[in-house]
Amino acid sequence: xxxxxxxxxxxxxxxxxxxxxxxxxxxxxxxxxxxxxxxxxxxxxxxxxxxxxxxxxxxxxxxxxxxxxxxxxxxxxxxxxxxxxxxxxxxxxxxxxxxxxxxxxxxxxxxxxxxxxxxxxxxxxxxxxxxxxxxxxxxxxxxxxxxxxxxxxxxxxxxxxxxxxxxxxxxxxxxxxxxxxxxxxxxxxxxxxxxxxxxxxxxxxxxxxxxxxxxxxxxxxxxxxxxxxxxxxxxxxxxxxxxxxxxxxxxxxxxxxxxxxxxxxxxxxxxxxxxxxxxxxxxxxxxxxxxxxxxxxxxxxxxxxxxxxxxxxxxxxxxxxxxxxxxxx
Ligand code: KG4
Ligand code: ZN
Numbered sequence: 001x002x003x004x005x006x007x008x009x010x011x012x013x014x015x016x017x018x019x020x021x022x023x024x025x026x027x028x029x030x031x032x033x034x035x036x037x038x039x040x041x042x043x044x045x046x047x048x049x050x051x052x053x054x055x056x057x058x059x060x061x062x063x064x065x066x067x068x069x070x071x072x073x074x075x076x077x078x079x080x081x082x083x084x085x086x087x088x089x090x091x092x093x094x095x096x097x098x099x100x101x102x103x104x105x106x107x108x109x110x111x112x113x114x115x116x117x118x119x120x121x122x123x124x125x126x127x128x129x130x131x132x133x134x135x136x137x138x139x140x141x142x143x144x145x146x147x148x149x150x151x152x153x154x155x156x157x158x159x160x161x162x163x164x165x166x167x168x169x170x171x172x173x174x175x176x177x178x179x180x181x182x183x184x185x186x187x188x189x190x191x192x193x194x195x196x197x198x199x200x201x202x203x204x205x206x207x208x209x210x211x212x213x214x215x216x217x218x219x220x221x222x223x224x225x226x227x228x229x230x231x232x233x234x235x236x237x238x239x240x241x242x243x244x245x246x247x248x249x250x251x252x253x254x255x256x257x258x259x260x261x262x263x264x265x266x267x268x269x270x271x272x273x274x275x276x277x278x279x280x281x282x283x284x285x286x287x288x289x290x291x292x293x294x295x296x297x298x299x300x301x302x303x304x305x306x307x308x309x310x311x312x313x314x315x316x317x318x319x320x321x322x323x324x325x326x327x328x329x
Pocket of ligand 2: 113117139140270271299300
């Protein structure tokens with residue numbers, strides 16, 4: 001089964017066609033990231049305006065690729081991100097998907113963006129991860145630990161009480177004048193730099209639950225930055241110490257939860273899953289089979305939405321499809 005996946009929850013307009021939830025046949029993406037980099041963060045109404053411009057050309061480009069690859073523009077169903085996300089951006093994808101489902105007479109499958117991130121782990125793989133698994137979803141807006149018993153059967157066991165991990169990367173990058181988005185910038189400058197030059201707190205490490213808190217780290221980093229000054233060497237040391245603290249806390253609690261819930265594997269999901277230090281920590285400490293998406297499928301993309309729609313195939317009438325910015329689990 002070939003599914004056309006549409007993702008427009010934030011600043012990416014991302015479309016892909018994926019076969020049987022795993023094989024990416026075609027994909028295209030437009031992003032207004034460069035525009036937001038100039039202002040140091042996303043301006044929601046600008047992101048929505050860019051979505052309007054990009055959605056049809058991005059779908060067209062994807063279908064052109066599909067035709068080149070398979071000799072046909074035919075596919076079986078449409079999967080689209082329903083939420084969570086920015087309302088203006090979400091609406092563009094959802095309303096476009098509804099119109100196409102109607103005119104092309106295709107089944108329409110709503111997809112939770114967070115669950116979409118988990119299914120990035122199914123793209124271009126040879127073996128599916130064994131159930132039950134634990135997934136750490138770490139993105140710009142979310143940090144959640146979720147036990148997945150089977151497709152469509154998940155329960156949330158903990159998450160951040162304040163800032164998301166990606167948000168902390170973005171805010172600390174801003175403190176260190178490293179630009180937006182913060183995650184890749186911090187990772188780049190921290191590469192090869194010792195992590196122990198500055199003391200950064202590990203919030204809630206021993207809290208006894210599976211919750212996180214990252215707003216305190218952000219404040220600690222602002223204080224440290226003021227104390228040590230802003231030359232490039234110091235910036236790199238601070239970035240490395242911060243990245244290490246976040247990776248350590250995330251992996252410590254994930255591994256603890258995996259033990260407590262006796263899962264068979266651990267999956268890393270979401271934009272922050274692209275972070276190499278986080279990936280290394282998990283590899284070293286998991287003591288269980290682990291999976292993580294290819295770096296390019298960690299951040300928002302259309303293929304993960306198509307894969308999630310395939311494995312959780314519950315089409316609805318296009319008339320009842322609605323964007324839901326605050327959708328959780
Ligand atoms: O999943 P995503 O593309 O969008 C949301 O659903 O939020 O995640 C974007 C977040 C941003 O906060 C970005 O700074 C972070 O993921 N990110 C990273 C890296 N690449 C992206 N954080 C740490 N290291 C990275 N390499
Ligand atoms: Zn995302």
